[in-house]
Amino acid sequence: MAANSQALNFPHKKAPSLDEFLNDVAQRNPGEPEFLQAVHEVATDILPFVADKPVYRDLRILERIAEPDRVISFRVTWQEDDGTVHINRGYRVQNNNAIGPYKGGLRFHPSVNQSILKFLAYEQTFKNALTGLPMGGGKGGSDFDPKGRSDSEVMRFCQAFMSELVNHIGPDCDVPAGDIGVGAREIGFLFGQHKRLTRQFQGVLTGKGPSYGGSLMRPEATGFGTVYMMDNMLTHRNEAIAGKICVVSGSGNVATFATQKINELGGRVVTLSDSTGYIYDPDGIDNEKLQWVIDLKNNRRGRISEYAEHFGCSFFEDERPWNVPCDLAFPCATQNEINEADASHLIKNECEAISEGANMPTTPGAISALQEAGVLLAPGKAANAGGVAVSGLEMSQNSQRYAWTSQEVDDKLKDIMAGIHEQCLAYGEEKAGVNYARGANVAGFVKVADAMLAQGVI
Ligand code: NDP
Numbered sequence: 001m002a003a004n005s006q007a008l009n010f011p012h013k014k015a016p017s018l019d020e021f022l023n024d025v026a027q028r029n030p031g032e033p034e035f036l037q038a039v040h041e042v043a044t045d046i047l048p049f050v051a052d053k054p055v056y057r058d059l060r061i062l063e064r065i066a067e068p069d070r071v072i073s074f075r076v077t078w079q080e081d082d083g084t085v086h087i088n089r090g091y092r093v094q095n096n097n098a099i100g101p102y103k104g105g106l107r108f109h110p111s112v113n114q115s116i117l118k119f120l121a122y123e124q125t126f127k128n129a130l131t132g133l134p135m136g137g138g139k140g141g142s143d144f145d146p147k148g149r150s151d152s153e154v155m156r157f158c159q160a161f162m163s164e165l166v167n168h169i170g171p172d173c174d175v176p177a178g179d180i181g182v183g184a185r186e187i188g189f190l191f192g193q194h195k196r197l198t199r200q201f202q203g204v205l206t207g208k209g210p211s212y213g214g215s216l217m218r219p220e221a222t223g224f225g226t227v228y229m230m231d232n233m234l235t236h237r238n239e240a241i242a243g244k245i246c247v248v249s250g251s252g253n254v255a256t257f258a259t260q261k262i263n264e265l266g267g268r269v270v271t272l273s274d275s276t277g278y279i280y281d282p283d284g285i286d287n288e289k290l291q292w293v294i295d296l297k298n299n300r301r302g303r304i305s306e307y308a309e310h311f312g313c314s315f316f317e318d319e320r321p322w323n324v325p326c327d328l329a330f331p332c333a334t335q336n337e338i339n340e341a342d343a344s345h346l347i348k349n350e351c352e353a354i355s356e357g358a359n360m361p362t363t364p365g366a367i368s369a370l371q372e373a374g375v376l377l378a379p380g381k382a383a384n385a386g387g388v389a390v391s392g393l394e395m396s397q398n399s400q401r402y403a404w405t406s407q408e409v410d411d412k413l414k415d416i417m418a419g420i421h422e423q424c425l426a427y428g429e430e431k432a433g434v435n436y437a438r439g440a441n442v443a444g445f446v447k448v449a450d451a452m453l454a455q456g457v458i
Helices: 002-008 018-028 033-050 061-065 114-130 151-165 184-198 218-236 253-264 287-300 305-311 340-348 364-372 385-400 406-428 436-454
Strands: 070-079 085-096 102-108 136-142 174-177 245-248 268-274 277-280 314-317 328-330 353-355 376-378
Touching: 018 033, 018 061, 033 061, 033 114, 033 364, 033 436, 061 436, 070 114, 070 151, 085 102, 085 114, 085 151, 085 174, 102 114, 102 184, 102 385, 114 136, 114 385, 114 436, 136 151, 136 174, 151 184, 174 385, 218 253, 218 328, 218 353, 218 376, 218 385, 218 406, 245 253, 253 268, 253 287, 253 328, 277 305, 287 305, 305 314, 340 364, 364 376, 376 436, 385 406, 406 436
Parallel strands: 102 136, 102 174, 245 268, 245 328, 328 353, 353 376
Antiparallel strands: 070 085, 085 136, 268 277, 277 314
């Protein structure tokens, strides 16, 4: 009621066209292609949706979500083991907290910049809404590259990074987690420094170790959730993952746990990749081989080409795996890793469905081509929401000073992914089939928009 009466105070306005809207966002955010790409993708679905809904349109909800609440940037100075001084840039983008404290990962990778973190924080806002849990959208990180660094160098970097981030986060304000380059080791160092600076043992980061407040199943959650999403999509068509050939990219957290779950459900994963290329193992990457990969990546910190040498299969340097024939594809590495040429390989090879473990892995041209060809495509904001969902469950457990069993967390994760699938159907079912991207965009938007309307023009 409050939202409607508020809208009545505004003159009836015409919704901006997609071009007008995007030109405005482009002018305000020069040199930020990834952010514009993410805003464009959402606006394509939301502008037509709000056109006949003055309550959302006149209060400019979509425009407000496309302007982050704040972007914090800071210097991070740290020393190498030999004393060399390094200067990196740290960021936290707090996009929107209409439905809960800002929540989203930290990425440590040399490619990190403001555009990439703004796109991720923007996507996170819709993703978190889809989980049904009270979490707003944020993202952060640094252009620091942990690769090749000693544990003590990573620790000093994390301590320097947290020395500034501490001023901007808190259990009821902003709760970061991991992302590319930020795993259990980094979260531990960040948490330790936060505790030292504040003298508080708080649920201020998720992805913590189970011995100090971490949720069981958090490491597995994104990869498992991505596969649960695929399972829901196939079940909706009376099909299953069992017996399907699966192509997975990446070999980090999301890729390895997605592979584990695919194996459990009877699919066969034939590829993994990293930034140097991909391996093709037609016999399948079973759980024994997968454990070898996890040890390679987490402990020995090696390259995926070593898999090909060890298990005697092919390695394709500087290539991506999308030309390998498959029934199902799981991009689990990074943004824009499936372009139009890759999409045409997937279509030619009759790939049936894609579940995006990574954020925005598919370029706009590739999305259009895949959708036109009838390939089912679950967007990252729906398909990889399992990670942040279990982060939300970690926050609940921290608040209660309690820990659920793996089974309890996994059951809740399955329910949340089924709920996300239902929301995609509710808003994305079309004559030609389910448009999961549209369904996810509209469902996420409605939840955030209704909260913003209720809270007034702020
Ligand atoms: P990790 O750091 O554990 O693994 C990333 C993997 O992707 C590595 O194999 C890495 O290779 C590869 N990769 C990274 N950048 C590139 C690149 N530019 N080109 C080719 N390969 C690349 O990260 P995560 O598994 O955590 O994250 C993967 C994706 O999933 C990201 O898009 C992330 O935002 C998304 N995601 C992660 C969540 C989580 O809970 N961790 C939650 C939701 C989404 P290399 O080692 O050579 O760099």
